[in-house]
Amino acid sequence: MNKSYHIVTYGCQMNVHESEKLAGILRANGYSEECPTAEEADIVVFNTCCIRENAENHAMGNIGALKKVKRARPQMLIAVGGCMTQQPDAAQRLRKKFPFVDIVFGTHNLDEFGALLARKAAQKKAVVAIPEKEGAICEEDYSYRTSYPNAWVNIMYGCNNFCSYCIVPYVRGRERSRDPESIVREVHDLLDKGYREITLLGQNVNSYSADLGGGMSFPQLLYRICEGQGKFRLRFMTSNPKDFGEELIEAIAELPQVCKLIHLPVQAGSDRILKLMNRRYTAREYLEKLEALRKRVPGCKVTTDIMVGFPTETEEDFEQTLALVRRADFASAFTFVYSRRSGTKAAEMEGQIPEEVQKERIMRLVELVNEKTREKSRAYLGKTTEILVEDFDKKRGLYLGRDEYGRMGYFQSDKDRIGEFVRLKITDASGISLYGEPDGREEHK
Numbered sequence: 001m002n003k004s005y006h007i008v009t010y011g012c013q014m015n016v017h018e019s020e021k022l023a024g025i026l027r028a029n030g031y032s033e034e035c036p037t038a039e040e041a042d043i044v045v046f047n048t049c050c051i052r053e054n055a056e057n058h059a060m061g062n063i064g065a066l067k068k069v070k071r072a073r074p075q076m077l078i079a080v081g082g083c084m085t086q087q088p089d090a091a092q093r094l095r096k097k098f099p100f101v102d103i104v105f106g107t108h109n110l111d112e113f114g115a116l117l118a119r120k121a122a123q124k125k126a127v128v129a130i131p132e133k134e135g136a137i138c139e140e141d142y143s144y145r146t147s148y149p150n151a152w153v154n155i156m157y158g159c160n161n162f163c164s165y166c167i168v169p170y171v172r173g174r175e176r177s178r179d180p181e182s183i184v185r186e187v188h189d190l191l192d193k194g195y196r197e198i199t200l201l202g203q204n205v206n207s208y209s210a211d212l213g214g215g216m217s218f219p220q221l222l223y224r225i226c227e228g229q230g231k232f233r234l235r236f237m238t239s240n241p242k243d244f245g246e247e248l249i250e251a252i253a254e255l256p257q258v259c260k261l262i263h264l265p266v267q268a269g270s271d272r273i274l275k276l277m278n279r280r281y282t283a284r285e286y287l288e289k290l291e292a293l294r295k296r297v298p299g300c301k302v303t304t305d306i307m308v309g310f311p312t313e314t315e316e317d318f319e320q321t322l323a324l325v326r327r328a329d330f331a332s333a334f335t336f337v338y339s340r341r342s343g344t345k346a347a348e349m350e351g352q353i354p355e356e357v358q359k360e361r362i363m364r365l366v367e368l369v370n371e372k373t374r375e376k377s378r379a380y381l382g383k384t385t386e387i388l389v390e391d392f393d394k395k396r397g398l399y400l401g402r403d404e405y406g407r408m409g410y411f412q413s414d415k416d417r418i419g420e421f422v423r424l425k426i427t428d429a430s431g432i433s434l435y436g437e438p439d440g441r442e443e444h445k
């Protein structure tokens, strides 16, 4: 009998890709079909996130909602893993709240999920396995990918930066870089299979290979990946501004495959707050890096992450963030309200900001960011931009894809164009998305 699985993913791209890895393991263990709903699946896996409190609440709510389903179908399995369970005592708390959960695993043993399934099959009681320490890196690509024509590729795991607000170093462990030759092989293999966009993943890609004692730097890795390859898109995230330097700017400029859209999270515009955040750059240094990038790579766009309501943030600090957003001219920005994460330095700081103040600030920031985004949209009108077609939107009856700068473009077509580069003449750019007509001069695969 075919058994089915359903995976619920929270959090970042790293988790999205790790869910593809979990799908690979499930498929190798008899769960051959993906089930569209959790209620009917033979196994449900929650791949959780704990970057902000609401990410955890979201997962907890969805796990709790399965209580009745599990009572009606006790043979179904429920597994919970990811960053949330890797926090101290989180597994015990989860088991106490949801005793019906069958398997609890962490971030450090995701590769061993197959063995945990086998353990569960052999015992009645729940399997709870949260390794304290990170293990060896698995270089093999066993993922079941569902994001064609884009493929995610981890280049490193963990983080050493300990930004004072951030839980990631605690739940993902120290920086560990993958072997450069395995990465290059994996990417080339994906390109041979027809993938057209590769996104390299790491919390701070600029420190790639530091733990290997140098060897191949991140910019050198980019050159190696592009060497001898034809047309495809290469993206990476995330770059920490403190380590964003000339060698990388040079690689971005020289390699046609590297998308001219760089994600460079700034977090705040006040030097006092940046210092408290342990970001190790000033607003001025950040802006100087943007300037150097734009000078060497004309037309290069930048996206960012910004946080409001960090402990002790004053109205003046916040206004410095607004001022930086006005100056930096971001293509778009992800905005967050600071969330107190237990175990981090900032959680212990005096001067936590009341929720009403945080809310009022995030609204003002979002308004400014949206205004900028709309402005950027209007600039597309009448222009032509090339998108990589990634899906068909059944509701709208339109194909969609992103341009090099991450803008979503929609168009109509009688034939399946997923995986192709299509040049769109933009006819409507009133919202965040673009609408256009293929100009017929597109290059084919």
Ligand code: SAH
Residues within 6 Å of the ligand: 051, 052, 165, 166, 167, 168, 202, 203, 204, 238, 239, 240, 265, 267, 305, 306, 307, 336, 337, 338, 339, 340, 341
């Ligand atoms: N490694 C990446 C960020 C990963 S987390 C980097 O250094 O840029 C993604 C974003 O979540 C961060 O850039 C930050 O803006 C936000 N974030 C992290 N911790 C947070 C917290 N405690 N509260 C609110 N936002 C947070």
Ligand code: SF4
Residues within 6 Å of the ligand: 159, 160, 161, 162, 163, 166, 167, 168, 169, 203, 204, 240
């Ligand atoms: Fe978190 Fe900072 Fe590491 Fe990014 S660099 S994951 S924000 S600690």
Ligand code: F3S
Residues within 6 Å of the ligand: 010, 011, 012, 013, 014, 015, 048, 049, 050, 051, 083, 084, 167, 168, 171, 172
């Ligand atoms: Fe990602 Fe959330 Fe973990 S943002 S690294 S899934 S805490």
